[in-house]
Amino acid sequence: MTINEFNFEGQKAIVRVDFNVPLKDGNITDDTRIRGAVPTLKLILEKGGSLIIMSHMGKPKGKIKPELSLGQIKDAVAAALGVAEVKFAPDCAKAQEAAAALKPGEVLLLENLRYYPEEEGKPVGIDKEDPAYEAAKKEMKAKQKEFAKTLASYADCYVMDAFGTAHRKHASTAVIADYFDADHKMLGLLMEKEVKAVDNVLNNIQRPFIAIMGGSKVSSKIGIIENLLGKVDKLILCGGMTYTFSKAHGGEIGSSIVEMDKLDVALNVEKLAKENGVELVMAPDATCTNGLDFGTMTVKEGAEIITAPANAIPEGFEGVDAGPESQKKFADAIKGCKTILWNGPAGVFECDDFCAGSKAIGDAIAEATAEGAFSLIGGGDSVACCTKFGLTDKVSYISTGGGALLEAIEGKVLPGVAAIQG
8 A cells, every 4th residue: 555545534644754853952953854754744634634643852762851852843843734733642652532532634743752662672771681681672572562552543544654763673663563454554755765765776776886985984884885895886985984994904094083893894895895896986085183173073273184195194183084186086986877875974074174075975976966867865964964065956865764774775674664565
């Protein structure tokens, strides 16, 4: 069943969205995730249904934390949907009466799902090494099913539209689907777009196919890098992770970030790239400083900014961006490619002094997209780069999922998708 086929007339739809939006003093600083869910939510209302919206916010870890209450965003959700009011249920597990009273066209927002440890289904307050952990885990899984059953009881149908959490087998993202017949559970419009975008990158490849992987650690990206090496024609590795590669070859990296226990992993990536005939593109130079304040993302007064070879960074300096030569090398590699995946910046882009590498990548992707390439941007930092550089309308698709996108591209089955599609 698809959301376009389903008859929502007089039906209550419980919809899992990702409204885990950033807040400052109770105000939303980026409403991208809310805007992403609007088409699905509006479609249900237009088709004569009523809405029960559920989401998590932050990581309360089973405790009630007022600063993570979804009650703070109900007016913003109402404005986004163009409705006079969004009702609010202060306890997501005790919303039976509020849900039952909903009339077609009305909207109910449930409180933060993660106020309940049953949502994630993990034992609280007990270490994995504790002999009692397995019994506690089994008990929590049973409670998770009951929690999911309670959520399901509020509605006639279930819509999964939270790609950002689709890689988690939580009560609201996967387990709840067990309590609906196959023709009463479906993916939302955002999820359909996300699944299609991943499919375009993995199964409908137009070549040359290039992936740009950035970020600080090799360890957090190794699974996706290894999977991509069997698919891409070119692979750009950039950001902090590349200093581990430099170190693996005996390079001098000053005080740059490095994973000393992953030097062999870095060398193996190079070996796999060669075996698969993948052109591995690395930064020959780096923009470095001896005075970046990571708290304020500014350069300290009197600090120096220099350009150095990526394998000869002076003592006391750290690499914080791709250098001028690297920027050109990256742009040249992207030019002419027909399928492009970008996850992770080339440096500390939050600081204006060190965003040139990421901007060079973004601009090259936008140019290739204008020439007919399909470009998929995923991960919070890469999305933030596109926003900062005004490129959001110049790429093919920006994914709302970070971890979910990576796991999908890594070839893993996403529980939130499997629960609907089987």
